[in-house]
Amino acid sequence: MKTYLPAKFIVERDEARCIQCQVCVRQCSFETHYYDPEDDEVCSREHNCVGCHRCMLFCPTNAITIRENPRDYRQNFNWRPEVIEDIKKQAETGSILLTGMGNDKEYPVYWDHLLLNAAQVSNPSIDPLREPMELTTFIGRKPERVELDPVTMDLKTILAPQVELALPVMFSAMSYGAVSLNVQESLARAATAAGVMWNTGEGGFHRSLQKYADNTIVQVASGRFGVHPEYLDAARIVEIKIGQGAKPGIGGHLPGEKVSEDVAMTRMIPQGSDAISPAPQHDIYSIEDLAQLVYAIKEATNYTKPVSVKIAAVHNAAAIASGMVRAGADMIVLDGLRGSTGAAPKVIRDNVGIPIELALAAVDTRLREEGIRNRASLVVAGGIRRSTDVLKAVILGADAVYIATSALVALGCTTCQQCPTGKCAWGICTTDPILTKRINPEIGAERLTNLLRGWSLEIKDMLGGMGINALESVRGNRLHLRGVHLTDTELEVLGVRQAGN
Amino acid sequence: MRNLSAINNPYNDDKLMSACSIFGAMDTSGKPFSGKRVIDAIRNMHVRGNGLGGGFAIYGIYPKHPDHYAFHIMYMSNEAREKTESFLKERFHWDHVEEVPTFKARRISNPPKLWRYFLTVGSSKHESQSDDDYVVDRVMEINTRIEGAFVFSSGKNMGVFKGVGYPEDIAEHFGLEDYEGYLWTAHGRFPTNTQAWWGGAHPFSILDWTVVHNGEISSYGTNRRYLEERGYVCTMHTDTEVIIYAIDLLVRKHNLPMEIAAKVFAPPFWEHIKRMPDGEQELCRTLRQVYSGLLLNGPFTVIIAHNGEMIGLTDRIRLRPLTVGEKGSMLYLASEESAIRLIEPDLDKAWIPTGGQPVIGRLQSSDKVLQA
Numbered sequence: 001m002k003t004y005l006p007a008k009f010i011v012e013r014d015e016a017r018c019i020q021c022q023v024c025v026r027q028c029s030f031e032t033h034y035y036d037p038e039d040d041e042v043c044s045r046e047h048n049c050v051g052c053h054r055c056m057l058f059c060p061t062n063a064i065t066i067r068e069n070p071r072d073y074r075q076n077f078n079w080r081p082e083v084i085e086d087i088k089k090q091a092e093t094g095s096i097l098l099t100g101m102g103n104d105k106e107y108p109v110y111w112d113h114l115l116l117n118a119a120q121v122s123n124p125s126i127d128p129l130r131e132p133m134e135l136t137t138f139i140g141r142k143p144e145r146v147e148l149d150p151v152t153m154d155l156k157t158i159l160a161p162q163v164e165l166a167l168p169v170m171f172s173a174m175s176y177g178a179v180s181l182n183v184q185e186s187l188a189r190a191a192t193a194a195g196v197m198w199n200t201g202e203g204g205f206h207r208s209l210q211k212y213a214d215n216t217i218v219q220v221a222s223g224r225f226g227v228h229p230e231y232l233d234a235a236r237i238v239e240i241k242i243g244q245g246a247k248p249g250i251g252g253h254l255p256g257e258k259v260s261e262d263v264a265m266t267r268m269i270p271q272g273s274d275a276i277s278p279a280p281q282h283d284i285y286s287i288e289d290l291a292q293l294v295y296a297i298k299e300a301t302n303y304t305k306p307v308s309v310k311i312a313a314v315h316n317a318a319a320i321a322s323g324m325v326r327a328g329a330d331m332i333v334l335d336g337l338r339g340s341t342g343a344a345p346k347v348i349r350d351n352v353g354i355p356i357e358l359a360l361a362a363v364d365t366r367l368r369e370e371g372i373r374n375r376a377s378l379v380v381a382g383g384i385r386r387s388t389d390v391l392k393a394v395i396l397g398a399d400a401v402y403i404a405t406s407a408l409v410a411l412g413c414t415t416c417q418q419c420p421t422g423k424c425a426w427g428i429c430t431t432d433p434i435l436t437k438r439i440n441p442e443i444g445a446e447r448l449t450n451l452l453r454g455w456s457l458e459i460k461d462m463l464g465g466m467g468i469n470a471l472e473s474v475r476g477n478r479l480h481l482r483g484v485h486l487t488d489t490e491l492e493v494l495g496v497r498q499a500g501n
Numbered sequence: 502m503r504n505l506s507a508i509n510n511p512y513n514d515d516k517l518m519s520a521c522s523i524f525g526a527m528d529t530s531g532k533p534f535s536g537k538r539v540i541d542a543i544r545n546m547h548v549r550g551n552g553l554g555g556g557f558a559i560y561g562i563y564p565k566h567p568d569h570y571a572f573h574i575m576y577m578s579n580e581a582r583e584k585t586e587s588f589l590k591e592r593f594h595w596d597h598v599e600e601v602p603t604f605k606a607r608r609i610s611n612p613p614k615l616w617r618y619f620l621t622v623g624s625s626k627h628e629s630q631s632d633d634d635y636v637v638d639r640v641m642e643i644n645t646r647i648e649g650a651f652v653f654s655s656g657k658n659m660g661v662f663k664g665v666g667y668p669e670d671i672a673e674h675f676g677l678e679d680y681e682g683y684l685w686t687a688h689g690r691f692p693t694n695t696q697a698w699w700g701g702a703h704p705f706s707i708l709d710w711t712v713v714h715n716g717e718i719s720s721y722g723t724n725r726r727y728l729e730e731r732g733y734v735c736t737m738h739t740d741t742e743v744i745i746y747a748i749d750l751l752v753r754k755h756n757l758p759m760e761i762a763a764k765v766f767a768p769p770f771w772e773h774i775k776r777m778p779d780g781e782q783e784l785c786r787t788l789r790q791v792y793s794g795l796l797l798n799g800p801f802t803v804i805i806a807h808n809g810e811m812i813g814l815t816d817r818i819r820l821r822p823l824t825v826g827e828k829g830s831m832l833y834l835a836s837e838e839s840a841i842r843l844i845e846p847d848l849d850k851a852w853i854p855t856g857g858q859p860v861i862g863r864l865q866s867s868d869k870v871l872q873a
Binding site for chain 1: 513516717720723726731771772780787789793794796799817818
C-alpha cells in the first residue's frame with residue numbers, strides 16, 4: 001500500500017561542505033542517509049528522518065541541517081497535520097498508534113506560571129558561597145514526635161528506615177531492556193557520585209550494577225521481572241509500581257526481539273520471549289491488597305528499607321494517596337501527565353491523567369488535612385525540566401522529585417519520540433549491541449553528575465536569595481510562590497496566591 | 502468567628518514581622534526587682550522601635566495569687582467586657598477581679614481597658630483534659646469569638662503588659678516601675694504595617710509562656726502548616742505566633758526540655774552533625790528528621806520565658822543580635838550591650854552567643870546558666 005504520509009523532516013546537505021565521509025550514513029540508525037557509489041554522493045531518504053539531530057551533530061563539516069517539513073495543508077484549526085497523519089497512519093496499519101516520551105500537547109505547564117520569592121530588607125538574603133546551604137533530604141516514614149528517656153535524656157525514638165539524598169532529585173525508573181545497560185550504568189554511577197538514588201525499573205537488577213546497590217531503588221511491577229530475595233535485599237528502597245504518568249491504567253510490552261540473552265537473564269524470562277507487564281498487578285485489585293504486598297515486602301526485607309508505591313496522577317489521586325499511606329507506603333510517587341515512557345499508545349499518553357503540579361498540591365494538602373503527611377515521603381515525577389521545577393515542587397510540598405527525560409537529554413536524547421522502535425540513534429532507548437556502545441557509562445555518568453551539580457548550585461542560589469538556608473524550610477511553604485495567568489480555581493488548588501496579592 | 506487576622510494583619514500580608522529591640526533580665530536567686538531598670542534599658546534602644554508597639558512580661562508578679570491563672574484581658578467596649586465576664590463565670594471560679602490601674606502617659610492615645618482576673622478551672626472541664634489545655638482552649642475561644650475582647654496573658658504568677666507606643670510609654674501607662682518580679686522581658690517594636698492594635702504588640706503569650714522576638718521567620722509557611730496539622734489555629738498571622746505554638750507543642754505536649762527544643766528551632770548543620778559523637782549525632786539527626794517542619798529559618802532573636810526560666814536564642818547563623826551579660830545572680834539578654842551596660846556597668850561577664858546556641862537562665866535550684 002502506498003503511504004500517504006509525508007516526510008516529517010527535510011534533510012538539507014550543503015554540497016559545498018559535504019566531503020562524502022559518510023559519518024551521517026553510519027550514525028543514522030533509521031537509514032536516512034545512504035551513499036551512492038555510482039555518483040560518489042551521499043543522499044537522503046527523508047521519509048526515514050525522525051529529527052533526532054544525531055547526523056547534524058556528528059557531521060565533521062557542519063554540512064547537514066534538519067528542518068521540519070512544513071506540510072502546508074489548507075489551514076484548519078481542527079484538522080491539524082498531526083490529526084490528519086494519525087488517521088492516515090491507522091488507515092495504513094490498522095493498529096494502535098504507538099509513541100514514546102511524554103505528552104507533548106499544549107496543556108498548561110503550571111511550573112511556568114509560578115514565580116519564586118526573594119528576600120529584601122526585612123530579612124537578608126544569604127550568599128551560598130559564604131554560608132552553608134542545606135539540600136539534604138531524608139526519604140522515609142517519620143514519627144509524630146521524638147521521645148526522650150525522662151531521666152537520662154537519651155533518645156528513645158527509633159526511626160523507620162531513612163534514605164539520605166544529597167539533593168532532592170532521583171533518577172526515575174527506566175528498565176534494562178527499555179534502556180540499555182550502559183544507560184543504567186551511567187545513571188547508577190551518577191547517583192552514587194551525587195548521593196542520590198537511581199531506579200532499576202521493572203526489568204531486574206543487572207549483576208554488573210550490584211556494586212551501586214546503596215544508591216538503587218528496585219521496582220516490583222506487574223510483570224514481577226527479576227524479583228527474587230536478593231533483588232529486594234540489595235536495594236535501598238523497594239518501589240511497587242501501580243502505574244506511570246505516560247500510560248495510566250496501561251501495561252507494558254517489551255517485544256521478544258529486545259529480549260537478548262542478558263536481558264532475559266536479568267528479567268528471569270526465556271530469551272526472545274515477549275515481556276508482558278499486565279495492566280494491573282494481578283495480586284492487587286484493591287487498597288487492602290496493596291497493603292498486603294507492602295507488608296509482604298517489608299516482612300521479606302525485615303523492615304530494613306522504605307517501601308514506595310508509585311501511581312500515575314489521576315483525577316482522584318488525593319484519595320488514593322491517602323489510602324496508599326494508610327496501606328503502609330513509606331514513600332508515595334505521583335507520576336504526572338507529562339511523564340514519559342519507552343512505549344505507550346499515543347491516545348493514552350496524550351489524554352489520560354492530570355498535571356503533576358495540581359496532583360502534588362492536592363495530595364500534599366489532603367495528607368496534611370488528614371494529619372498523615374509525616375507518615376510518607378512524597379515524590380513527584382513527570383516533566384521536571386530544570387532546577388526551578390524542582391524547587392517549585394518542593395515548595396508545593398514534595399519531598400523530592402524523580403527525573404528521567406531530563407537525565408536522558410543530558411545523555412544526548414533530543415526527545416524525538418522513537419523509543420518504541422528500538423533504533424535510538426543516541427544509543428539510549430535500545431538494546432542493539434552496536435547502538436548501545438554510543439553511550440559510554442563513564443562519560444554518561446559525568447554528564448549526569450554535572451547536571452545534578454548545576455541544579456544543586458542553582459537551588460542553593462535561589463534558597464539563599466529567599467534568605468533560607470535549609471530546604472526543609474521551604475517544603476510546603478507555598479507563601480514563597482505566586483501565580484500568574486491562573487484562574488482562581490487553579491490558584492485555589494495550587495494553594496498559591498496571585499502575584500501582587 | 503471573629504477574624505483576628507483581619508485586625509492584626511489588615512493588608513493580608515503573608516505574615517507580620519517585627520524588627521525590634523528586645524531585653525530580658527532575670528535574678529536567678531528568685532529575688533524580685535522593680536521595673537525601673539528594665540524600662541531604662543529598653544528605653545536605651547529607643548531607635549530600634551518606631552512607636553508602634555511595646556510590651557513587658559513580668560514573672561513572680563502576683564505572689565498573693567500564685568496558683569491562679571491570671572488573665573489580662575483587653576476590652577474595646579463595655580459590651581465586650583460583659584460578654585467575656587459572663588463567659589468566664591460559667592467556666593471558671595473567680596478569686597479576684599480588678600481593672601488594671603493606668604496612668605496618664607504623654608504619647609499614649611485611645612488605650613483599651615485592661616482587666617485582670619485570678620481564676621481557677623471550673624467544673625465544666627472534662628476530666629481527661631488537663632487544666633492547661635482547658636485554659637488554652639478558653640483563651641482561643643475568647644480571642645476568636647468575642648468581638649472587642651482579647652486575652653493577652655493567661656499564666657500563673659506572671660503578667661503581660663503591652664500596647665501601641667514605645668515601650669517606655671507603655672511602662673508609664675501601666676506604672677510598671679511599681680511592679681516587682683524576678684524575671685522581666687521587654688520589647689520595642691518596628692512593625693512593617695501601621696495598623697495600631699494593642700493585641701499585636703509583643704510579648705506574645707499563652708499560659709505562662711512568653712516570647713519577645715526580633716526578626717522574620719522566613720520558614721513561616723512551613724512552620725504554620727506543621728502546627729495547623731497538629732491542631733493549632735494561627736489566628737494572628739504573625740511569625741511570632743508560630744514560635745509560641747511551636748514551644749507549646751515541643752515543651753508542653755512532647756515533654757522536651759528547652760535545650761532540645763532549641764536544637765529543633767535552630768539545629769546544627771548536617772556537616773556539623775556528621776562530626777558529632779554517636780549518641781549526640783543520632784539525637785540531632787532524629788530531631789531534624791522528625792521536626793524539620795519546626796526549623797525556624799530566617800533572621801531572628803527570641804527571648805522566651807516561663808516560670809523559672811529565661812531562654813535567649815538566635816537563628817543558626819545569627820542574623821539578628823543577642824548579647825548576654827552576667828553579674829552575680831543576674832542574667833541579662835539584650836539586642837545591644839549598651840542596654841545592659843547602662844543599668845549594670847560593672848558586669849562579671851559579657852558575651853555574644855554563637856548562632857543557634859541557647860542561653861538559658863534558671864532559678865538557682867537548677868543550673869544557673871547553661872550554654873548547651
